Amino acid sequence: MTALTIKPINMEYSPVAAPERRTPIDISKYKMIAENVTVSYGGIDAVRNVTMKFKENSVTALIGPSGCGKTTFLRCLNRMHDMTKNAKVKGKVMLDDIDLYSKAIDPIYHRRKVGMVFQKPNPFPTMSVYDNVTSGLRLNGVKDKKILDEIVEDSLKMAYLWDEVKNDLKKSAVELSGGQQQRLCIARALAIQPEVLLMDEPASALDPIATQKIEETIIELKKDYTIIIVTHNMQQAIRVSDYTGFMYLGDLVEFGETKKLFTDPKEELTAKYVQGHFG
Amino acid sequence: MNPIQQRRQEYRSLFKQNVAKRLLVDKVVKIIVFSCVIIAIIPLGSILVEVFKNGLTAISIEFLTETPGSAGSGEGGIGPAIQGTLIIIGLSSIIGVPIGVMSGVFLSEYGDNALARFIRFFNDVFMEFPSIILGIFAFLIIVLVLGHFSVWAGAFALSLIMFPIVARTTEESLKMVPMTYREAGTALGLKKWVITFRIVISAAKSGMITGILLSVSRIGGETAPLIMTILGSSQFFSSMDTPMDALPLRIWRLSLLPYDSAQLQGWGAALVLIMIILGINLGVRYYFTNKKNGFFGQLIKQRRKITK
């Protein structure tokens, strides 16, 4: 008998774009819906006609090889592309029932409902820990010291940083370690009382222990926030997320429950990517 | 020996073997570079030494506070000149620094268009303008129009020199602040001007201060524009519409007189001017680094703790 080759036949799926769920969708259960989003830089599409729905109080991971458009897509969700020249965004992004891209709304007001944490921890260097956490509030006009103190304590507790800094909140933010700085950025994002949290590879610049803490934080935060996280670490996606979307060259190839996508992906491209055949 | 080791030996033999010679070359280059630096510093050092040597003897309380005596008498002092320099530097800064900083902010934060490119080019050209021409310009549009020399004209001319330098250095310092802080601010829902003024500028503070101090030192020593605008005088400051004295003007006048005593006073004035510029530099740096949690600030804090 010849050695076995892993060449399955009679697979029960067909290689077609990820089908829409056949059960009718209850819109009210989705916190955020991105519909037919296309982002192009100077004529080149970085994200092509992507539709994704994010359930309330869930964690969704976006995976894919470098340059597939996952970070670009993430930044659409809080209109960060307004800052970029040459970026054209088409499509709708609904937060609850409001289209964030409609001309009628104030982007700045709604941006506060969607917090963002970046890849490299970026606490404001000239401010202390306390000032960093309150920066989103003070610079938006909140002056009451008692309220600021409360919010600082709450946010730092939620980010699992309170115990480490509570004795010296006036310490400069840049004196913290990398992992602490990233948790400080999470606390800063939480301080403005968002409903959705966007995270762009939040643990990629951190050591394994710090990464673990960030992942624990995400799982705790899930209870009260809807979280969308871009990650290139597939094990992290498996550990932390409920749903996963796989993007490749600007297209959404597959979207589904994390366990299903990683044990029995529908698309062959997804299977190839998660098993490390490319990317 | 196995093929890998053989190949290793082969390739290694290709490397230059004259290690001792190359270490020597290394040392020689180091010496040459070092001597170039020394050669460059010697003239500067000797100027400072000369000024100190010659000017120290002229310093006294009367020298620093009295008006000039009659030419060649060896009496009197440079009080008005010191006052005038401080006034003219202060006034020019009040005009030049805010305008310069605002232009720098515009060029850096809002400057990705044709207008900004034009302004930047013009700014760079302006920085190299001969100061005498700026003095003549101020003369034409203020002195001639008003009919007399005035402090306004002097401040105006000096601010014209100041403003391109401040704009340029502000723009460069702001550009050095990584984009990620602006993104963080945007993500927090802050308006652009809040991000620029409360976050970016405070991160770029040290660079901006360097630029401002550079321009202050520059205008402290400018003579030509002052000749055309404040003219100089032997009296203390009386009003904004009359001529005023300043150290560069006084030094110039004193050095042209044929008397030894006048020359001595000239050296003294030069020493005072250098001390003022140095003082402003160190003072501002001390104040700002003490406030911030910068390296020098920490050093100062530690020293304070020890001496307490």
Added chain:
Amino acid sequence: MTRLIDPSLHKLSFIMSEMGDMVIESISLAIDSYLTGTNTKDKVLKLSDAIRAKYFEVEDLTFDMLLKYQPVADDFRLIRSSTEISYAFSRFGRYAYDITLVRDLFGDVSECTNASLVESTKKVKHMIKEAVLSFAELDVRKAIEIREDEKFIDNIYRERLPKLIESTNTRCALAEALLLRYLERIGDHAVFMSDAINYIVTGKHRPTEERIASHTKHD
């Protein structure tokens, strides 16, 4: 692009194919020894022990792969099912040995052979071959045949048992009862194996109720 996990996967498939060969050989030898009277106990014992040794090897290898490579998707399903399938192989080897023990204990029972026995042993041989081939080619169509074979063996088992209770030839009846018992167990494991193969290919388990029921109930 060769991935880090590929050499281990090849090793796994190699060991499994060796086990498959050994299983087919041992079952054939065991059944023939019963039907024709040859004593193959020692040979089959050696094969059964070898299969068991390979089973432990497979266990070590799969957990090693899980530790090192954290496989997902196809790799993951293959590795997960390999534990089930290699266990089934080790059971086949063990039952083959048990059958040769019957021949050894009872002596030559070739005269006890009857038509239904011949049929069931033929079916078992066919079933084992199909199961091993199905794993080698990851062909889930064979699962249907395996299920039918297993049902057939079950039926024979349930029909013959009452008759054997009434039989007067104690020696033959006991030998046949033991043989039928072992054949029925082999059938069960063959079905578990085909379920595991189905999981590799389709990613779906048989519904839990069915899996529990198939362990105990038979209809």
